[in-house]
Structure formats: structure tokens, C-alpha cells
Amino acid sequence: MKTLKILTGFLIVISPFWSVAQKIIVNGNKFLVGGKEIIMNGANTPWNSWNDFGGNYKSTWWDTEFQKIKTAGGNSTRIWITCSGVVGVNISSDGTVTGASSTFWAHLDDMFQLARKNKIYIKATLISFDHFKSSNSKYQSWRNMILNNDKVASFVTNYAVPFVNRYKDNPYLWAVDICNEIEWVNQEADKGNIPWNRLQYFVASVASGIHDNSQVLVTLGSAAVKWNSTKYEGNFWSDANLIAQINKENARLDFYSPHFYGWTVKWFGNFALDKTPADYGLNDRPCVIGENPAKGVFNDGASPTLVVPASEMFLGAYNKGWKGLMPWTSNGVDSNGNLKDFESGLLNFQKAHPELVDPTFTTGMIPEMKRNKNRSILENVFPNPTGSGVFYIVLSEYQDVILRLTDYRGSLIFDKKAESTETSFSSIALPKGMYILSAKKDGWVESRKLVLN
Template sequence: MKFKHIIRKAAALLICLSMGLSIVSCGKSSDSSSSGSADKPENTVSARVTVDGTKFMVNGKQLWINGVNTPWYNWNDFTGSMDYDAWDKTFSQLAEDGINCTRIWVNCTGENIVRLKSTGEIKNINKGHWSDLDKLFEIAEKHKVYVMATLTSFDHCKGDTGSPERWRTMLQSKAAVDDFAEKYVKEFCSRYSKNEYLFSIDIMNEPDWVYENEECGQLPWDDLSYFFGKCAATIHENSDTLVTVGMGIIKYNSDNYDGNKISDNYLKELTANENAYVDFYSTHYYMWQKQYFGFPFNTTPEEFGLDNTKPCLVGETSNDDSAECGYSLTEKYEIAYENGWQGVMVWMQSQEDHSWYEYGLTQEATQAFEKNHTNLVYPNGK
């Protein structure tokens, strides 16, 4: 059998040489370079995050998001002039402190990134945006820190920044939303979904305020949720990347209150698309909410009001409220895990001096959680 194998191999080699092919290229699929997998050795362990029931998984092992928010270094960083060294230093520090994921606003208000026509459709996209994001995701992969990429925010619709009227117009036009999904969201997926350190796409930061606040337009949920559903469907149809929406309060993320505005049924009904759904819930929490909606960390996600069929994490929360809530930040990470939450991501942005706010508190908490649960933070090993 071994002799026959050698004969077959030699015959194949002669055929390759007769066709003018090199020995190295012989036997390779002609379309391997376009698949995105040709550069990855066969024995490389996958870092891709998937969902199994209510848990995040990597390579068949549970992943817990020991996370933070580093939403921007400079407002609208990614317009062609990002501070590479600052972001590289940040990711290096996060990795050192056991932080396995950070949430970044890749587009803070739309200005100088995605320019819209008065009709709400896309006029053009800044090419420097893509070149900066190329660098950002290279840094993430280099340091093995996942990114939750937030595509839009209520700030897009806010009256004193960017082009709010055009963003409001876009959100209220199905044709313009479809255009945004096709030209921006699909392109984002095409460029970055093969990078396994893109943990997820967060379609909008705190849309609650676009619905509630006059300065943001007070747009109806049907329009906002059509936008979420269309973008989610586009992501699912063009990548394996997980999808969520960073809801500001549980009020609009639960059937216990005003209804879950990102439920599977609602998004699919609005878009008539079975791919319109979020993969997990990323509810934000600050202490002002306690008197209205309770406290999430010492309760289960279901007890707090969330759907119990998907992973749930606290996608944004304070890192300095221990005096108000009665728990240290270290304790909050731990009790959240014990109660079935799949991650905590504290807010660290400081606009005053380009430092990450109260980083020592965050560092202490994430280091402690990594020490106690190394295999959850780094399922593939650090």
C-alpha cells in the first residue's frame, strides 16, 4: 500500500510539472486564497465565539466575557487618523490584566465616517475609516482581545452633533435603512468577519434615548427595530459574527415592562426575514435604574426580566459605584457569574486626560476574576 501511494504521488507530481505548475502550488485549490482560510494552518485552534443555549463557547468550551468598554480614545477615532500607538498600548494593557473583550464605538456620530444624503441614503463612506479599522482589528488579533464593535449610537440622532436630521430620516425610511445595511453593514462584514477576534456587532448604543428623548427625535420603535432587524439579517447572511443591540435599560428589553423591542418575533415580523434576530442580550445598567427595575448582579438574567433562551451580559455599567450598590467591583464580576450572567463590561472612558477612568478598580476586578476562572476567560489558554 505504501508503494502504491508513492507511485500515485509521483504521477501527480509529473502531471503538475507538465502543466507548468510549481511543486508548492500543486494540489492546492484554485480558490483557496479567496476563502479566507488559506493563510490559517490546519492545526490552528479557532478563537471564533459561538452560542450554545445561554452560553458563549470557543472551541467547544465555555467563554465568559471578562470585559470593559474602551469606546473611543478620541471621539470618532476611525476617520483615517486613529492613534495607533494609543490603541496598541490599550490592548496590550487589557491583555495583561485578564480582560478578554472590549466594546468600541467604531462610529460615534456618523460625521466624517458615513455621510448621508438628505434622503437618508448613503452618500459616501470615508476610505480612511476602513484603513483605520483594518489596523484596529489587526491590533485585536495581535493581543488576542475580542472586540464588540458598536456601529451606531443614539448620538447619531442627537441635536447638537453630526448630522442628526439625516440619521433620523434614514431610520424612518425602509429604503434608506436597506441602503445602509447593504453598503455599510455588509461591507463591514466582508472586511472583518473572518477575524475571529471580532466577538460581535452591537448595532446601536442605547436606542432607548432615540425613542424617549426629544433631542434625539423620539422615533417610534417600529422604525428603530426595523433598522436592528435589517442589520442583523444582513450580518447573519454575510458572516458568522454574533449580533446584539446595547439596550440602555431593561424597560425595552423585557416583556415584564414595555415589551422586548429586539425579540425574535418582533424583528422577524417587521422585516419579514428569518435571519432578523440578535444572538445575545447586552443590557446596560447604572444605579439610577435600581428604584425602577432592580439590581441585576445578584439576580439571574431571567429574574431581572430577560429572555432565558439566549446568553445575557451586562454590556455597559459603572466601575465606581460600590458605595451605592454595596458590592465592590470585584464582587460584582463574581456574583454576576454565579447568577448566570455571561459577562460584565464596565465603562472606562474619560474625556479629560485620555486615561481610562478608574482603571485601577477595573484592573483589580478583572485580574481577580481571571485568577479564579482562568479557563472561562481563556478557553484556549492565554
């Protein structure tokens, strides 16, 4: 056998067990857990039964859904704590929020226990534009709340703060999303055409109240990046705009989470292909794609066109500097798709970057793997980088070993059984760039980054 130059690789262990979580914090434009970066490889699971909490909550359903997300390679999901505000949270006709029902809290207690059990980080959405819709039986109460400073204070004091105080010690409460797509409350008549300054006052007050009482991160699920960027209509949720409303420095969002549907991609760019947070002037803190269709990234021109398949969109978003992606939805609440549509994307990202999905993955190995954590199947891959068109592979064993090659977006190039301890493959037909070669056996996955130049 040839004398081989030993290359430094990285070990990937895919395991159903995680170590005990630590709280996610923000450092610059990154999320960190225990000093290591984490990327939110996630989903949206907004509801099972509309207004679950305080309503028709089913513990077994949520447990199963969290397990599905975890098995698919996910580490997080976004949940609407109230969908329309007709159950759970108590609000009077004049807009005063007086608290929440005991059933509401009991359901949430159970859900957060299940999130902790399944190691799924939760972005909790407190309310939605649906609260303000004229078809909602309590729409006037919610409009009265947001139009009056004292009523906003009652929302903060009797709902938002009790919520974070109750769950702030659970590390799987990743963040509070103040309101789902609040911009529609300004833009559409059936939601009140509430002035921007009232929406800003509300967001600023809730953010400050949460920051006064906890270290829980705060964000806003913006309907489109055009309302989050000075490149377009303006960043309505900038620090300056929020602080100006209540004159408190902690009236700010810890990260941004704009939503991207086909119309947004058409007019404002593609987050998985050509737009970074910096392109929107948003690189001073982490930016997550808070919603996009489960079926992939579309451009709604003359007709919706798939421009990035779901299998590639997580890696695409990461490569453009986004710190997470949360497709709508895991459980298929509408025609945008479900977990089956995007689980390949979750898994492709997890396989390429397991240390970013679970930064403590080496301490979360199952016992058999922990005892053998120095095991190596891929002894060498050479030359790397190469321009010769051939990569040579040396394995420590080959029986029951599966070799897989993907490009940097996670697209599969080949997936085949190893036939000997020494093999090779031609890269002549492949474009220049970075690839991931993986060797898998009995749940153990070891990978190398390959560069073709």
C-alpha cells in the same frame, strides 16, 4: 506525616500568551470557543478621540490600551466604530448611506490587527443615539435614514454588510452591536422621538443583513433592561418583534446586552446580587452586561450608593448567570471611572476562572510553564469540605510561595508568604460557602476550591 487523601484540583496558569483564537459562537445561553465556554471578562473602550475611525485615530494608543486590558485579566472590549456619524461613514442629506472613506477602513484594518495581536475580542458598535441628537451637524441625515425603508437598506448594503465582510474572518470580531442605547431615540425629543416600529425595522434589517453574509454575532446595547423584558415595558427586541418587521427568521439578536446604571439597579434589580437573566425572561440566549460604571454597582436612591464594589462585580455577575460584564470605561471618558477602578475585578475573575477567560489557556502557556505543566505546588488541602473550622495545607515547596484566600466574589481574605511545606488556617470566623485558595510562585498559580459547611 499523616496519610492524606489526594483531592482533585484544577490547575491555573496565568500567562501573557494565548493560543490562536477560534470564533466565538452561541450554544443555548452560552458563548463557546472551540467547544468550551467563554465568559466575556471585558470593558468598554468606546473611543480615544471622538470619532477615531476616519478621524484622529492613533494606532499606538489603541495598542497600549489593548495591552492594559489584557494585562488586567480582560479578554474583550466594546468600541464605537462611529460616535456621531460626522466622519468615516458617508451619508447624504436625504439619509442615503453611500459607503465609507478609505481612511475609515484603513484605521479599522489597523485596529482589528491590533485586537488580534493582543488577543482582545471586539464588540463593534456601529452607531449611537448620538447620531440623532439635534446638536449633531448631521442629525437630520441620520433621522431621514431610519425613517425610510430604502435608506435603511442603504445603511445595511453600504455600511453594515461591507463591515462584516471585511472583518468576519478575524476571530477577534466577536460581535456587532447595532446601536448604542437606541431607546433614547424614541424617548427623547432632542433625538427625534422616532417611533418604536421604525427602530425595530432598522434593528431587524441590520441583524438580517449581517446574518445573511456572515456568522458574526449580533446584539444591541440596550439602555436598560426595562426595554428588554416582558416583566416591565416589554422586550422591544424579541425575535417576534423583529421578525414581524421584515418577515425574515434571521432578523434576531444572538445575545442580549442591556446596560445597568444606578437608576436601573434602583428600579429593576441588581445583576451582581439578586437578578439573573431568567428573572427578566431572557435565559434563552447569552446575556451580557453591556455597560455599568467602572467604579462598581450603584443604587441611585436618595444619593448614589455603592452596593457591589468593582473588585466583586465580575464574580457576582457570573454567579447570577450573566455571561459577561463590560464596565464603562477602560480609559475614563467620563466620571464613571476607568480600568484602575475595576482591574481588581477582572483579575479576581481571571484567577478564579482562568479556563473561562481563555478556554484554551493550557495551550497558551509560556515555554517554561508548558514544559512543567504537571508541576504541583498545592499537594493537598484537607479536610475539604469541612465544618471543623481548620483547613490543613500541604505544599511541595514553600520558598517564595504566596498563599492567597478569596471568597467566591473575589474578596481577599489573606495574602501571605508560606513559611513551611505544612501549614493550616482557621476558618472559624468565615461564613459558610465556597472559597478559592491559591498558591503562586514565579508566575505559576495553582488553586483549589474549598467548601466550608
